[in-house]
Amino acid sequence: MRFAKFFVALAATTTMLIGCASQKEPAEKAVAQIESSVAEFRADAEKYAADELKKVDESIGKLKNSLANKDYSMVVKAAPSLQSTISSLKQSVAVKKADAEALMAAATAEWGEISAKVPQMVEAIQSRVDTLGKSRKLPANVDKATFETVKADFENMKNEWTAAAAQFASGEADAAVRKAREIKAKGEQILAKLGMTPAA
Amino acid sequence: MATENPYAQYHVVKKGDTLSKIAEEYYGDKMLYPKIFEANKDVLQDPNKIKPGQKLRIP
Numbered sequence: 001m002r003f004a005k006f007f008v009a010l011a012a013t014t015t016m017l018i019g020c021a022s023q024k025e026p027a028e029k030a031v032a033q034i035e036s037s038v039a040e041f042r043a044d045a046e047k048y049a050a051d052e053l054k055k056v057d058e059s060i061g062k063l064k065n066s067l068a069n070k071d072y073s074m075v076v077k078a079a080p081s082l083q084s085t086i087s088s089l090k091q092s093v094a095v096k097k098a099d100a101e102a103l104m105a106a107a108t109a110e111w112g113e114i115s116a117k118v119p120q121m122v123e124a125i126q127s128r129v130d131t132l133g134k135s136r137k138l139p140a141n142v143d144k145a146t147f148e149t150v151k152a153d154f155e156n157m158k159n160e161w162t163a164a165a166a167q168f169a170s171g172e173a174d175a176a177v178r179k180a181r182e183i184k185a186k187g188e189q190i191l192a193k194l195g196m197t198p199a200a
Numbered sequence: 201m202a203t204e205n206p207y208a209q210y211h212v213v214k215k216g217d218t219l220s221k222i223a224e225e226y227y228g229d230k231m232l233y234p235k236i237f238e239a240n241k242d243v244l245q246d247p248n249k250i251k252p253g254q255k256l257r258i259p
Contacts, residue, residue, distance in 0.1 A: 117206070124207035127259045135229035142228070195226075196209045 023072035030079035031067055034060060037086050041093055048096035052089050059085070107173035114180040115168075118161055121187040125154055128194050141195040150193050157186050213254040219247050226258045235259055 038045070038056060045053040059082050066074045129151060132138060138147055160183050168176035191197075211222055219233035227235070237247040239259040244250065 120205045121207045124205055124209070128209075131227055131232060131235055131259065135227045135232060137228040139224075139226055139228040191207060196207070 023076050024070075027067055027072035027075035027079075030075060030083075031060075031063055034063065034079060034083055034086060037083065037090070041090050044097050045089065045093045048100065049089060049093050052092070056082070056086055056089060104173055107177045110177050111168055111173060111180060114177065114184055115165070118180065118184055118187060121184070121191070122158060122161065124196065125157075125187065125190055125194070128196060129154060132194075139195065142193070146193055150190055153186065153190055157183055157190065160186075209258040211256050211258050213250050213252050213256060215252045217250060217252070219250060222256065222258070 038053075038060065042053070059078075063075055063078060063082060066072075066078070132142070132147060133151075138144060142150075160179065164176045164179040164183060167179065209226070211217075211226070213222075219236050220230035223233040223236055224230040233247060236256060236258060237244055240256045243254060243256070250256070
């Protein structure tokens with residue numbers, strides 16, 4: 001009787017060990033496949049979905065711990081769900097990347113238009129400010145206080161333009177365009193204060 | 201060929217205008233008329249000879 005119990009226990013343990021061993025390869029493959037899937041879009045995910053990527057990395061870490069602890073069945077059981085999460089993340093990252101690229105293209109096009117106009121505006125204002133600075137008397141439509149304000153505003157405008165150009169050069173096209181729109185509006189106000197009706 | 205600055209200001213010469221008068225109107229100082237003459241040398245040969253209808257750039 002005692003021998004029979006021992007034999008049953010031995011058989012059960014052997015079956016379990018064989019079962020576990022048979023799960024080892026699929027578990028290792030699953031983890032390798034998951035890591036490979038994430039590696040395909042990791043760089044974009046870091047840029048467009050860092051928080052979601054962090055959660056996926058944590059799940060991969062847990063899966064690898066299970067693998068290290070030889071809990072292969074746990075790995076095999078959890079892998080499909082994680083793989084599905086990774087597929088969703090990959091799609092989400094692709095959409096966010098496409099949106100960001102479209103935004104960047106629109107911002108670059110608008111920057112091209114504004115960056116052609118603002119230097120012309122600056123040139124026209126600079127010429128008038130220099131000339132009025134030499135004038136013995138200001139024209140009827142510009143008083144002294146307005147001219148002093150204009151000079152200060154114009155210096156700010158030029159500094160802000162330099163900053164916006166640097167921002168665009170550093171890749172922050174969207175922020176640079178927003179700043180450029182404000183600068184252009186400021187330039188139009190200066191032109192109006194100087195009584196300069198633009199030709200176009 | 202240089203592109204025209206869309207923010208440049210222009211003055212269309214009227215009867216009785218002189219460069220001095222135009223300089224006084226835009227700059228407040230008639231003595232600054234050479235600025236306008238220099239900016240319009242492509243259409244003006246003599247600062248004392250401007251014609252009605254001429255379009256002058258006011259720098």
